[in-house]
Amino acid sequence: MTIQRSVRPVRPQVVLEVLASERLSRHMMRLTFGGSGFVNFQDKAVSDRYVKILFAKPELGLVPPYDLDALREQLAPEDFPVRRTYTLRHVDLDAQTVQIDFVIHGDQGLAGPWAQNAKIGDQICFASPGGLYTPNPEFDRHLLIGDETALPAISAAVEDMTSEMVGDIYLEVSGPEDEVRLDVPVGITVHWLHRGGYFTPENTKLEEAVRNAEWHEGTLQVFAHGERETMKSLRAYLNGERGVDRRAMSLSAYWAYGRAEDEFQAEKKSPIGQIFPEPLNA
Ligand SMILES: Cc1cc2nc3c(=O)[nH]c(=O)nc-3n(C[C@H](O)[C@H](O)[C@H](O)COP(=O)(O)OP(=O)(O)OC[C@H]3O[C@@H](n4cnc5c(N)ncnc54)[C@H](O)[C@@H]3O)c2cc1C
Structure with missing residues (x-):
C-alpha cells in the first residue's frame, strides 16, 4: 500500500533589491523593493498580505535564493537563516515593486536595524505572500x-x-x-x-x-x-x-x-x- 502524504507546494523565493528608502515617520522606514526577481512574485488578492523575509548571517556569504534543505544539512542551527514577518504595504504589479514599512524599535533585533541601515541595492529574500483579511462590506x-x-x-x-x-x-x-x-x-x-x-x-x-x-x-x-x-x-x-x-x-x-x-x-x-x-x- 502506498501512503499518500499531502505536500505543501514550495513557493519560489523572491529575491529583490532595495530601490528606495524613506523615513515615513519618527519610528517607521519605508523601503521600496524591485528588480528582475519580481518574476517569481505571486500576488494574493487580499488587503492584508504578508511575507516571511529570510535573513542570513552576512559573514557566511550566502547568496539568495537559499536552498534551505541543503543549508539545514550543512549549517549549525544557530547559523541557519532566520525569518521575520512583514506586511506588504503596497504592491505595484505594473512597476514590479513592493513596499514594506519597518518599525524602528531601537538597536535590538535584526529586521528593524537592517531596515534602518539598508542601502540601495541591498537584497531581500522572501516567499510570495500569505494573508486572508479584506474589509467585507457585508458587515454592519x-x-x-x-x-x-x-x-x-x-x-x-x-x-x-x-x-x-x-x-x-x-x-x-x-x-x-x-x-x-x-x-x-x-x-x-x-x-x-x-x-x-x-x-x-x-x-x-x-x-x-x-x-x-x-x-x-x-x-x-x-x-x-x-x-x-x-x-x-x-x-x-x-x-x-x-x-x-x-x-x-x-x-x-x-x-x-x-x-x-x-x-x-x-x-x-x-x-x-x-x-x-x-x-x-x-
Ligand atoms: C503577519 C505579520 C505582519 C507584520 N507586519 C509588520 C510590518 O509591516 N512592519 C513591522 O515593523 N512589523 C511587522 N510585524 C512585526 C515584526 O515581525 C516583529 O516586530 C519582529 O519581531 C521584528 O523583527 P526584529 O528582527 O526587528 O526584532 P526581533 O529580533 O524579533 O526582536 C528583538 C527585540 O525587539 C522587540 N521588538 C520586536 N518588534 C518590536 C516592536 N515593533 N516594538 C518594540 N519592540 C519590538 C522584541 O520583543 C525583542 O525583545 C509583523 C508581524 C506579523 C506576524
Missing part, C-alpha cells in the same frame, strides 16, 4: 486595532474600504510624530493613542481604549494585531465578553514584548503563545 461595522506593527496592514485595509463602511480604527504609537495620514471613509473614525515612548506593558493604551468605547449592536468585522499580551486581552474582551464571532475576527500577535521573533513563533505551540484558547474547529 468594522473595528481595526493595532500598534505600529499593524499600521501598514491597517493602512492597506483602509485603501480597500468602500465609501459606505462604518466603524473605528484604534492605533497606538509612541507619539504624534508617529502618526501617518489615513484617508478613511466618512463613517470610519480614527483614534490615535500615544504611549509616550516605546511599548511597555505599563504604557500600552489599546485595550483600555477599546473597552471604554461605545458598543454598537449589529455584525462586526474585527482586524486586530500587535503585541501578544494586548492581543490576548482584546481576544478575551471581544470574543469572550462581547461574543464577537471568531470567524469574523482576524486577531493575532505580531510580536511579543521581550521575545525575538524566533522565540515568539516557537511559543505559538505552547499555552503562553496562544491567543485563542482552542482551535477554530474545536
Whole structure:
C-alpha cells in the first residue's frame, strides 16, 4: 500500500533589491523593493498580505535564493537563516515593486536595524505572500486595532474600504510624530493613542481604549494585531465578553514584548503563545 502524504507546494523565493528608502515617520522606514526577481512574485488578492523575509548571517556569504534543505544539512542551527514577518504595504504589479514599512524599535533585533541601515541595492529574500483579511462590506461595522506593527496592514485595509463602511480604527504609537495620514471613509473614525515612548506593558493604551468605547449592536468585522499580551486581552474582551464571532475576527500577535521573533513563533505551540484558547474547529 502506498501512503499518500499531502505536500505543501514550495513557493519560489523572491529575491529583490532595495530601490528606495524613506523615513515615513519618527519610528517607521519605508523601503521600496524591485528588480528582475519580481518574476517569481505571486500576488494574493487580499488587503492584508504578508511575507516571511529570510535573513542570513552576512559573514557566511550566502547568496539568495537559499536552498534551505541543503543549508539545514550543512549549517549549525544557530547559523541557519532566520525569518521575520512583514506586511506588504503596497504592491505595484505594473512597476514590479513592493513596499514594506519597518518599525524602528531601537538597536535590538535584526529586521528593524537592517531596515534602518539598508542601502540601495541591498537584497531581500522572501516567499510570495500569505494573508486572508479584506474589509467585507457585508458587515454592519468594522473595528481595526493595532500598534505600529499593524499600521501598514491597517493602512492597506483602509485603501480597500468602500465609501459606505462604518466603524473605528484604534492605533497606538509612541507619539504624534508617529502618526501617518489615513484617508478613511466618512463613517470610519480614527483614534490615535500615544504611549509616550516605546511599548511597555505599563504604557500600552489599546485595550483600555477599546473597552471604554461605545458598543454598537449589529455584525462586526474585527482586524486586530500587535503585541501578544494586548492581543490576548482584546481576544478575551471581544470574543469572550462581547461574543464577537471568531470567524469574523482576524486577531493575532505580531510580536511579543521581550521575545525575538524566533522565540515568539516557537511559543505559538505552547499555552503562553496562544491567543485563542482552542482551535477554530474545536
Ligand atoms: C503577519 C505579520 C505582519 C507584520 N507586519 C509588520 C510590518 O509591516 N512592519 C513591522 O515593523 N512589523 C511587522 N510585524 C512585526 C515584526 O515581525 C516583529 O516586530 C519582529 O519581531 C521584528 O523583527 P526584529 O528582527 O526587528 O526584532 P526581533 O529580533 O524579533 O526582536 C528583538 C527585540 O525587539 C522587540 N521588538 C520586536 N518588534 C518590536 C516592536 N515593533 N516594538 C518594540 N519592540 C519590538 C522584541 O520583543 C525583542 O525583545 C509583523 C508581524 C506579523 C506576524
